[in-house]
Amino acid sequence: MSVSASPLAVSSIVSTLRAAGCVFAEDEAELIVSTAADHAELASMVERRAAGLPLEHVLGWAEFSGLRIAVDPGVFVPRRRTEFLVRQAAALAGPGAVVVDLCCGSGALGTALAATLDRIELHSADVEPAAVRCARRNIGDGGRVYEGDLFEPLPGSLRGRVGILLANVPYVPTQDVELLPPEARIHEPRVALDGGGDGLDVLRRVTAEAPRWLAPGGHLLVETSERQAARAEETVARSGLVPRVVTSAELFATVIIATRPEPSGN
Template sequence: MSDSAPTLAVSSLVTALRAAGCVFAEDEAELILSTTTDPAEIAAVVERRVAGLPLEHVLGWAGFSGLRIAVDPGVFVPRRRTEFLVRQAAALAGPGAVVVDLCCGSGALGAALAVQLGRIELHATDVEPAAVRCARRNLAGTGRVYEGDLFEPLPATLRGRVEILLANVPYVPTDDVGLLPPEARIHEPRVALDGGADGLDVLRRVVAEAPRWLAPGGHLLVETSERQAARAVETIARSGLLPRVVGSEELYATVAVATRPDGAALPGPSGG
């Protein structure tokens, strides 16, 4: 009896989710039941999910690099492919590294990197107030979170000291935003998705400023798409940083890495 009851609960939950068009109904059912076993709460969760809300917003958390990251409604949901960016950053940094996470969203990248490295000096920024509130919860006791546009709210004392600069910038071309799944298009902030005409507008802004913030030998890591990688490399090279691209077929992830050469002088206020 005790074995059949949970099986029956999972089965009925899967049926309801599948009927609503959830492709990964079995996985979603397991996640829901790992969050609550209260029948009334389960019914409420299913109702919201069937209405089209992202599962992570319904549950209140997203799985990322083995962590449960709090994700509030209206906040960008961290994607599993971005775990690849975090792994690349961890391979380039050591304990105590000075890390900046731009466009931090929920703070998932900084939280995951801090766990992997053990101890870092972490600063994160986002322009969305809802994301900043969420990130401050996820990074409490781990790092400082600032509200503002890219580098603008960061302390000037970080200039030339940043060893790892994470930038999970929006990179969907404007004309393609309408092709995204409704969960993203409707329930996530457009500013976290829309990267301009070719998807690289925010990347260009980050790359233009990055040399003034990176320490000699420091690294900027930016998620992009495979088709945008060549243009991203050209943009990085023009900034005086050394570019390379790494990818993961398993996660369908592409990351551009830009390194400030050792001994390279910081550019002046107008860039260069």
């Protein structure tokens, strides 16, 4: 149950948040008030937000694809632009699709895809223990979550069976990480942001192994930036997958969809 706050109190919260640099102070105040269980929690939430903690970590959840996804402190916050990747995956997934979500973070992508489709076989993995715990809460009985580096913790029985491989890999070049907003730079795990020298290091590792895990005709979907798209597409093509780039002007999203070719003669 949310706490009851007077208009004067809400106005004070808005002023506090605005002074802390929150651009959408009114909207954030409304969310905080509607989430807090009592006045003590309300005061704590306002204090933490004013101190620079991401709003989603303060609330304990992020809105993603129409769902409330639990997001614990220290866990990567799912971005609205990544909803475009989920929509692309939903359009490609067949009934009962085997789905793997690498670098799953809070498990938002797999959770949203499972909510969109009737039934999928969902396997998610992340190297961060805090993310794995969070993903298990979000996914619940809807799939399995593994702790480990990329494909390493996945059961070998998935090789050659994966129809949809989601890999929301980090793609910020190392030298640009310090240019990110403090909310991300300070409060989200570096491993979820830093993509190496040119931002494509983790993508290279994923595409090197992806063909062995994808079923014939299966699809790998990765998010990248507009300026990295051409190099990312070349990276994917070198693995033997057939890439194409799709974009959303509305969400400022760029996604590479790479398909494992069907055997010749099929």
